[in-house]
Amino acid sequence: MTQSLTLENITAHYGTTKVLEDLSLHIAEGELVSLLGSSGCGKTTTLRLVAGFLEPTSGAIRLGARDLTRLPAHSRDIGLVFQTYALFPHLTVRDNVGFGLKQRKIGGAERTRRVDEMIERVGLGALADRHPANLSGGQRQRVALARALVIDPPLLMFDEPLSNLDAKLRVDMRVEIRRLQQANGTTALYVTHDQEEAFSISDRVAIMKGGRIMQLDTPEVLYSRPANAFVADFVGFDNMVDMRVISDMGESVTAEMDGGAQIVLPKSQFTVPGKKFIFAARPDGLLVSAAPGAEGIPATLGLRTYIGRAYQYTCETPGGSVAANGPLSAPLESGANVTLVPQPEQCCLLPAE
Amino acid sequence: MKHRIHPLLIAATVVTFLFLLGPLVVIIGAALSDTSFLTFPPQGLTLRWFSNIFEISAFTRTMGTSFMLAVGGTTLSMLIGIPAAYAMARYRVELPAFLGNVFVLPILIPEIVLGFSLMKSLAAGIGLPIMAALLIGHALLVLPYTVRVVGASLNSFDFSIEEAAVSLGCPRLKAFFIVVLPNIRAGIIAGFILAFITSLNDVSISIFLTGPGVSTLPIQLLAHMEQFFDPTIASVSVLLMGVTVAVMAVVERTLGLTFLTK
Numbered sequence: 001m002t003q004s005l006t007l008e009n010i011t012a013h014y015g016t017t018k019v020l021e022d023l024s025l026h027i028a029e030g031e032l033v034s035l036l037g038s039s040g041c042g043k044t045t046t047l048r049l050v051a052g053f054l055e056p057t058s059g060a061i062r063l064g065a066r067d068l069t070r071l072p073a074h075s076r077d078i079g080l081v082f083q084t085y086a087l088f089p090h091l092t093v094r095d096n097v098g099f100g101l102k103q104r105k106i107g108g109a110e111r112t113r114r115v116d117e118m119i120e121r122v123g124l125g126a127l128a129d130r131h132p133a134n135l136s137g138g139q140r141q142r143v144a145l146a147r148a149l150v151i152d153p154p155l156l157m158f159d160e161p162l163s164n165l166d167a168k169l170r171v172d173m174r175v176e177i178r179r180l181q182q183a184n185g186t187t188a189l190y191v192t193h194d195q196e197e198a199f200s201i202s203d204r205v206a207i208m209k210g211g212r213i214m215q216l217d218t219p220e221v222l223y224s225r226p227a228n229a230f231v232a233d234f235v236g237f238d239n240m241v242d243m244r245v246i247s248d249m250g251e252s253v254t255a256e257m258d259g260g261a262q263i264v265l266p267k268s269q270f271t272v273p274g275k276k277f278i279f280a281a282r283p284d285g286l287l288v289s290a291a292p293g294a295e296g297i298p299a300t301l302g303l304r305t306y307i308g309r310a311y312q313y314t315c316e317t318p319g320g321s322v323a324a325n326g327p328l329s330a331p332l333e334s335g336a337n338v339t340l341v342p343q344p345e346q347c348c349l350l351p352a353e
Numbered sequence: 354m355k356h357r358i359h360p361l362l363i364a365a366t367v368v369t370f371l372f373l374l375g376p377l378v379v380i381i382g383a384a385l386s387d388t389s390f391l392t393f394p395p396q397g398l399t400l401r402w403f404s405n406i407f408e409i410s411a412f413t414r415t416m417g418t419s420f421m422l423a424v425g426g427t428t429l430s431m432l433i434g435i436p437a438a439y440a441m442a443r444y445r446v447e448l449p450a451f452l453g454n455v456f457v458l459p460i461l462i463p464e465i466v467l468g469f470s471l472m473k474s475l476a477a478g479i480g481l482p483i484m485a486a487l488l489i490g491h492a493l494l495v496l497p498y499t500v501r502v503v504g505a506s507l508n509s510f511d512f513s514i515e516e517a518a519v520s521l522g523c524p525r526l527k528a529f530f531i532v533v534l535p536n537i538r539a540g541i542i543a544g545f546i547l548a549f550i551t552s553l554n555d556v557s558i559s560i561f562l563t564g565p566g567v568s569t570l571p572i573q574l575l576a577h578m579e580q581f582f583d584p585t586i587a588s589v590s591v592l593l594m595g596v597t598v599a600v601m602a603v604v605e606r607t608l609g610l611t612f613l614t615k
Contacts, residue, residue, distance in 0.1 A: 051520055073519045074528075086517040090535045100521035144517075151521060 002029045002185050003064030003154040005050065010059035012045055012211075019045045020056070020211040032181055032188040033216075034198035036234075037208035043191045045211075047157055050189065052076050063155055074103075079148030079186075083160040085140040087132040093119065093143050094128045100151035118150040121180070138169045142176075149180060156181060156188040162197060174201050195234070199223065207231050229278060229350055237280035237348065239322040244276045255279070259318025261297050269344035276352040281322070283312055285346030288326030294339040299324070301336045315340060377594065384587035391584055402588040412589065415573040418484075422559075422569060423552040426491030427499070427545055433492070434499035435541065439533070441500075442507035456500040459493050467494070468561035476562060483567040490558045495548035502547060506540025546604060550597055 005027040012020040020042045027033045035043035048054045050061055052073030061068040068076055087096050098115045101107075106114075119128050122142040132140055141161060148156060158177065162170045178201040181188050192198050198205045199219035206216040207230070215227045226232035229240060243255040243263075252266045257279070265272065288311075289296070299315035299322070306312075310325040313332070317340065324340050326332060379393045387397030406412045434456070441453055459467060468490070475486040510533065518528040534541070559569045568576070570589065578586050 051516070053516055053519075072524070073516075074522050074524045076520070077522070078520055080517065080520040082513045082517060084511055084513050086511060086513040088514060088518070088532060088536075099518065099523075103522035147517075147521070 002187050003066075004029045004031075005155055005187055005189065006060075006062045007046070007050070008060045008062070010046070010049060010056045010061065012042075012049060012054060012056045014045075018211060020049070023059070023211070023213060025206065025213065025216070027187055027189060029187055030182075030185040031203045032178070032190060032201060034190040034192060034202040034205045035208055036192060036195060036198040036205050038193055041208040042211040043193075043208050044159060046208075047159055047189060047191050050076075050155075051078060051080055051157060077151070077153055077155075079151060079153035079156045081141075081144050081148050081156070081158045081161045083163055085132070085137075085144045085164075087140055087143055087147070089132055092129050092131055093124060093135070096132065096143055097146045097150050099147065104151065114150055118146045121149075122146045122176075137165050138173060141165065141173055145177065145180065149184065149186075152184075154187065156186045158188065158190045158192075160192055161190075162192075163194070170197070177201065207234055224345070225348055226280070226350070229280070229353055232278075232280045232348065232350055236282050237285075238283060239281045239286065239324075240350070241279045241317075241319040241322070242276070242352065243279045245272060245274075257297070257317070257319035261318040263297060263342060264295065265342075265349070266344075270347075270349050273349055273351040278350040278352060279342075279347065280350055281324075281342060281347040283323040283325045284310070285343045286315075286322060286324035286340040287343055288313055288315070288324050288332065289339050289341050290330070290332060290336060291339070294341050296339040296341040299338055299340050301332055301334055301338060303334065304331065380587050380590050380594070384584055384591045386584050386587075389583055391582055391587060402584040403592070405583075405585050406589055406592065409577075409585070411568070411573050411577070412570070412585075415568045415570045418487075418567060419553055419570040422487055422491050423549045425488050426552045427495055427548040429488065429492035430496045430499045430548055431503075431541070431545065434496055434544070435503055438500050438504035438507050439529070442504060442510065443512060453504075457497045460497040464494070464555075464557035468558040471558065472561035476564070483562065483564045487559065487562045487567070487569070490562050491552045491555065494555060494558050495551050498547045498551060499544040502544035503537060503540045506537040506543075510536060542604065546600055549600070553596070554593065 005025075007023060007025040010020055010023045011018065023042070023046065025033070025046075035046055037043050045054065049056055050068070052068065052071060056069065059069070063076070063078075088099065091099070094115055097118055098111055101111045101114060116125075116128070119125055122145055124139060124142055124146070127135065127139065132143065135143065144161070161177070162173050165173060174197055190198070190202065199222070202219060204216060204218055205222055206213045207222065208214065209230055215222060215231045217227075222231060223235050226235055226237065232240065241257050243257050245253055246256045246262070247254045251268075252264050253270070253272050254262055254264050255272075255277075256262045263279070286297070288299075288301070297317050297319070299317045302314040302316060302321075304311050304313050307325075310328060311331055312323055312325050315322050315324050315338070322340070332338065382393045382395045383391050384402055385398050385400070386392050386395035387399040387401075388395075437456060441448060471486065471490045471493070475481045475489060476483070481489070514536070515528050515533055518532040519525060523531070554571060555569070556571045556575070559572050560575075563569060563572050570593070574586060574589055
C-alpha cells in the first residue's frame with residue numbers, strides 16, 4: 001500500500017513567528033523526496049505538520065485521498081523514524097517493533113509473524129529480546145526502521161535519522177533505508193541537513209530556506225542547473241559574479257563584469273537568462289591557465305592551497321575575488337598573472353537578483 | 354599501584370559519620386534504657402518502652418493518622434504534581450518560566466508561616482474538617498518534592514519517544530500511561546518516598562491544623578514529652594527511623610539506591 005502526499009499552500013506559525021510560508025509540495029507514490037536545508041529553514045516543521053504534531057495556520061495536507069490537515073496524529077498512519085531513534089526504553093526489541101501492530105489490535109500469531117519477519121529483514125534476529133540500552137547506535141536505528149516499516153504505512157518519514165551515527169555507518173544505513181523504501185515502494189519524506197545524504201538517496205530534493213522551497217528537482221538538475229543564487233551556493237558554486245550582456249552575436253553572447261573584463265559564452269552551452277545575470281562557477285569551473293592567449297577572465301593569483309585533486313588559488317579579478325583550481329602538474333606562484341578559463345559543465349548562469 | 358589515603362581525609366570521614374550517626378546511637382540507647390527517664394548510656398536493657406508505645410492509645414491512634422496522612426497527602430500531591438511536572442517539561446518553551454518556581458513556594462515560605470496561614474484559611478476560614486485540612490496541608494507541604502523529583506525525571510525524558518508512540522497509532526492520553534509513566538517510574542517512586550517521609554515527620558504544618566481528637570504522631574510525641582520525660586519518646590523515634598530504613602531497604606532491593614541520587 002502506498003499513497004501520494006500533497007501539501008497545498010501550507011502556512012505555519014510558532015506563536016507569532018511565521019515558520020512556513022505558502023509551501024506546496026507533491027510527492028508521488030513510491031517516491032522519496034528530501035527536504036534539505038540548514039537549521040531553521042522549516043524542514044522539520046514541515047515533517048511535524050505532516051505527522052500531526054503541529055497544526056498549520058492555513059493550507060491542506062492530503063495523503064492519497066485522505067485529508068490529514070485536522071486529523072489527530074495517532075490516526076494518520078505514518079511510519080516515523082526519529083533522529084534520536086526514540087525507541088521505548090522499557091520494551092524489548094520485539095515489543096518495540098510490535099508496538100504499532102498492538103495499537104492496531106493485531107494480535108497473536110499474525111503479530112508474532114510480522115514482527116519476527118521484520119526483525120529478520122533488518123538483520124537483528126539475534127537481538128530480538130534485548131532492550132534498546134544494550135544496542136549500538138546502528139542497531140537502534142535498525143529497530144526504529146523496523147518499527148516504522150512493520151505497520152506497512154502508506155508514508156514513511158525520516159527526521160535526520162543518521163545524524164547520530166558515525167560516518168561509515170551513515171553510508172551503510174542510508175543505502176539500507178533506500179533499499180527497504182524501494183522494496184516496499186513506500187512514499188517517503190526525508191529531512192536532512194546533509195547534502196550528500198539527500199542527493200544520494202532521493203528521487204527529488206527540495207532545498208529550503210526561511211520557510212520556503214527554493215528549488216525542488218532531481219539531484220542531477222540541482223547539482224548542475226540551480227535555479228537561483230541560494231541553491232547555487234548550496235551546491236557548491238562558490239564564485240558568483242554579476243554580469244551584463246553587451247553584445248549578442250547569434251552563436252554566442254559577450255558579457256562584461258564590473259571592472260570591464262569580458263567573457264564569451266557560447267549559446268550551445270549556456271542559456272543567458274536576461275540582460276543582467278549572475279555568472280556562477282565552482283572552483284573546478286574556473287581553470288587557472290598561464291598559457292598566453294587563453295580566453296577567459298584575467299586574474300592575479302593569491303594564496304595557493306592543496307586540495308588533493310588540484311591546487312586551489314584565491315584569485316583577484318576585475319569583478320572581485322574568486323576561488324579557482326589549477327592542475328597539480330603546474331603549480332603557480334602568488335602574484336602570477338593568469339587567465340581563468342570557464343569550464344561550462346561546472347558553471348551556470350543565474351537570473352540577477 | 355598503592356593508593357595512599359590522606360590521614361586528614363580519614364579523620365574527616367570519621368567525624369562526619371560520628372556527627373551523622375552519633376545522635377541516632379544515643380536515641381537507640383535511650384530507648385532501651387531500663388529507667389523511667391531519658392538517659393544515655395542506657396542503664397539496663399529493656400524493650401518495654403517499645404511495647405509501651407502500643408499501650409498508649411494516643412500513640413497507636415496518631416500513628417494510624419500519620420500513615421493515612423502520609424499516604425493520602427503524597428498521593429494527592431502526585432495527582433497534582435505529575436501532570437504539572439509533565440506540562441512544565443513538555444511545554445517548557447510555551448509556558449512562562451516562573452511557573453516552575455510557583456511549585457517550590459511551599460519550601461521557600463517558612464513552614465510555620467505556611468502552617469499558620471493554612472489554619473487561618475482552611476480551618477478557621479472555610480471551616481474544613483480537621484482531617485481534610487490536614488490532608489490538603491500535607492499535600493501542599495510535599496508538592497515541591499513530587500514536582501521537582503518527577504520533573505527531574507521528565508527533563509531527561511526524550512519526548513520524541515511519546516511522539517513515536519503517537520505516530521504508531523497510540524492516542525496521546527494512552528501514550529502517557531503506557532510510554533511516559535513507565536519511563537519516569539524511578540522519579541515517581543523517589544518523589545513518593547521523599548514526600549512520604551517529609552509528611553510523616555512534619556511538625557510545623559500539623560501543629561496548626563491538628564485539633565480536638567485528631568493528631569499526628571510527631572505532634573503526639575511533643576505533647577507526650579511535655580508531660581512525661583520517659584524513654585517512650587526515644588522508642589517512638591526509633592520506630593519512625595525504622596520505618597524510614599525499611600522503606601529505603603525495599604527501594605534498595607527493588608530499584609537500587611543509586612536511582613535516588615540520579
